[in-house]
Amino acid sequence: MKTWARLSLYGLGIVLTFGGAYGVAGAVVPESTVDSWTGGDEMDEHGQDHGAESAVTTETTGTGPADSGLAGLALGAAGYELSSIDAPTQVGEAGELRFQVRDTSGAPVRQYTTAHEKDLHLIVVRADGSQFRHVHPELDETTGTWSTPWEWAAAGSYRVYADVTPAGAEESLTLSRTVQVAGDLDPVVPQPARSDQVDGFTVTVDGELVAGEASELTFTVTRDGEPVVALEPYLGAFGHLVALRDGDLAYLHVHAEGGDPEPGQTAGPEIAFAAQTPTAGRYLLYLDFQVDGQVRTAELVLDAAPGADPAGPESGPHPEEH
Template sequence: MNNGVRITAFAAALAATFGTAYGVGTALDPVSSAAKPGAHTEGHEAMETGHGGGREETPPGGLQISNGGYTLALQTPRVEAGRTTDLRFAIVQDRTGRKVTAYQAQHDKELHLIVASRDLTVFRHLHPTRAADGTWSTPVDLPRAGGYRVFADFKPAGADALTLGADLAASGAYQPGTLPETGTTATVDGYQVRLDGTLTPGRDSDLTLTVTRDGKPVRDLQPYLGAYGHLVALRSGDLAYLHVHPNGEPGDGTTRPGPAISFTAMAPSAGAYRLFLDFRHDGKVRTAAFTVHAGAPATAPTPTTEPPADHREDQDHTH
């Protein structure tokens, strides 16, 4: 086989691997419906919820590599599955072409990095470090080959908050996965988490996640990233990104440290979503994962098995 044929065959293989996910994503509605009065977004994604004010009709976060005058420049677009790799990237200001070095911290961090597989069975919440020149880096170990999406959630100093996304490939023997079944309870590391509430497309929805251990309510959750819980939701298909924040915060005089953590969220369209809840107890962060359907009839609670290692958090969550 000559070089030209080899290149053509390689390109065809890539298209077969990633084309399906892209095609599903483009078929989904990227724009949120209007919110009920009083809803508010922080300005960087129509899916995000807040308190008071109005909501703009904007595409969900993470679908664009460039937005608002900034670009996510992923310097490590390919890693090897099963091997720890230093993932490097930068946020570049389009007008100047320079890497951003000044950020406004949100939830105790200048930048939050999420890495998720296209089938939503692998999830990483990472906190990279920034060099003086604006280059971010963090070790990442992805267990399986296939397509992944990298999300950078940040707020440049003096600018609006943004969530940008870029594709990442993990090389190796590829076996497609399937979206985990719908369920309202999850078990992780001896903890049980129950999800109450449903997602309604185009409307604010109340979600409550209750943490227990050995059948007893956990009433001493520890603050993590400025809250008692941290919820990320990704839409199946195009991986539109929803970064939800809890109602209330530690020290506000009304919010209790468990067992219940409440959120208000909006799904931009009907369909399947994967929810990942981070919570901290006994000095360690754990992640409970759920699959839910917005716009679908409620189903009876279905327990899910303990999340495997591919849902684990980065090591700095333990400090």
Template structure:
């Protein structure tokens, strides 16, 4: 994860693939998934298995055109508040999904020519990173979809709690107009049922998860590059057995309170075997001031842990 978004894109799919993709996306309303005990507050990145569910579909989801609304323009290429940028678009017909069930959410990335993109560069060992978060900054999921030959991506989302969710696709085309550039696009979906919003925890430099304590230090300012330092301990002792996860010892993602702007913080600590920690450095750039909900993922003993905390950016 020390590398920045790398970029390249392979050849675009033929017109026949476009037609096939259109039919596939139109059928997204009947995804397959299975019942899951995960709640909207679960921060695990491990999805549930699939089973049968039903999701209603429409041409677009609320909030997909935020970039065209006054005051809602993305402040940077990677804040993720638009479904389309520089000719690339995150396309899906699913606007609503049922609550309490795992679903197979399907989408595609179309290029400037309107055809589905099928060539993506590998970034942090994956060609696509996918994130889901509810409007109150709960229910974080970080997943890695699989792509069909026609450019349709399928991601196994764990059960979602009622409310509005924003779904992000982070990718880098490996050829064409977008070569050399990383994109973060997003769409919103409505999850049926009565939404019960959870208050955002107060800003704190410490979080606990699975017996581990994560402490984050740094005083970031909006629009400026800063370094954040995370320290992992357990039972008061430094943790030195962190295992590589996505080519790094920790993956750090943040979302801005209110508009859900996206920030991906790049690690500066080099990976050297299964003995990472206890201290990890990150290059941080936040475009906006205010509170950001941060999700730090790290792995020990083959198990992925996700610590969440609120950071205030001046």
């Protein structure tokens, strides 16, 4: 059974690197730098000044469409803003990740419109595309603070995305900030990969990305060489895809199109998406799928070829830059 989704990626920008160390494996943040870090502004109505106990939060771009107009590269849009991120500062330190979405007056938003079965989707990924996580925090409606248990598995510079629709907003928003986590750095360089194995499942992708053109991508899920036909609904669909452009982490959060799955309905082994990328370059794909009540994420990497009317050299990163 094929399930269709439409993917449109638009994004330019710059990801802040972690202390300039991404070109050197095993780099260490100087102790003086770590000592100087603070946790950003106090969280409104949360009653705490977290100071040095919080991971460092860095603004990405400006606060409105005029600053970027690109999904996932601004801390604010349409009159809403993502607060500083309160989180552990060190690798292996257990704690909570907390933040607020604020309106034009600076007050925390307390009511949201549900999208894909959740009021907020939190995506966290390191600047090199590794350490991807997709979770759903809990909202404290008395303070407007979102929180989820959190522990960093690796040091680096992370992009934190809040995909959310405040009540009364005309459309969903993807707000983001950059968070720095201290520790030994072991960077990776994404390479093209059409197959990934996770917990005994193999996920492959067929199709080619061409900049500026509609491209069909079909993901196939197998286990022990046999097709998996028991894909279960997850967030109201049989497949969930996050796509990021390597180099700037421009973001799109997509789901399969079509009607909502019926109770007890399953699908597989194929999940198909129609993809349209704005520029040639490398794209990082994260496919969430659910089997036997457990969600797994396959990570794949594709290069988009130049289209008939290729974008100029300033339009975005290209595979050869890696």
